[in-house]
Amino acid sequence: MSGEKINYVEFPATDIEGTKTFFSKAFGWTFVDYGPDYASFQGAGLDGGFFRSEKSATVASGSALIVLYSKELEASQQRVEAAGGTIMVPIFDFPGGRRFHFSDPSGNEYAVWSE
Numbered sequence: 001m002s003g004e005k006i007n008y009v010e011f012p013a014t015d016i017e018g019t020k021t022f023f024s025k026a027f028g029w030t031f032v033d034y035g036p037d038y039a040s041f042q043g044a045g046l047d048g049g050f051f052r053s054e055k056s057a058t059v060a061s062g063s064a065l066i067v068l069y070s071k072e073l074e075a076s077q078q079r080v081e082a083a084g085g086t087i088m089v090p091i092f093d094f095p096g097g098r099r100f101h102f103s104d105p106s107g108n109e110y111a112v113w114s115e
Contacts, residue, residue, distance in 0.1 A: 009046055009066070011108050012053030018084075018105040019050050025083035026076075027068070045069075056107030065101075066110050073098055073114040080112070 013019045016039055023029040023041065031039045037052040045068070057063035070076040073091060080102045081087060088109060089101035099113035 006046065009048035011048065011050050011057060011066075011106075012055045013050035013104075013106040013108075014052075014054055014056070015105050016050055016052055022083045022085060022105050026079045026085060050106075056103075056109075058103070058107070058109040059101075060109075063109070067099070068110060068112045070112050070114050073100070073112065076112045076114075077102075 016037070020031045020039055020041075023044075024031070027044065029041045029043045031041050033039050034049075038049055040047065040049040059065050068076075077087065077091060077100050084105055085102045087100060087102050089111075091098055091100045094113075097113050097115045099111050101109055101111045103109050
């Protein structure tokens with residue numbers, strides 16, 4: 001093995017400020033701005049960033065699905081909704097747990113799961 005691993009992930013954002021506010025409120029992420037068109041995030045389990053774009057990442061458009069973990073799924077869904085996220089798929093059971101899908105203010109799709 002050569003040691004390469006996923007280290008950083010980047011997402012498009014039509015509204016970088018709105019996206020930062022959403023993830024701060026919903027999940028407690030912190031941000032560092034690198035000019036008006038890019039912000040990196042920390043505290044998400046994997047570092048990454050948001051770049052200004054008119055596109056969004058959804059499963060329907062062929063994007064990979066980023067799945068967050070939660071010990072309290074219902075509480076996470078309430079925080080997502082309170083922060084301005086849109087529930088795309090309400091909580092459902094799947095082999096190994098339960099999850100829901102949501103979109104952020106820029107229209108990117110994510111999921112949150114729990115046992």
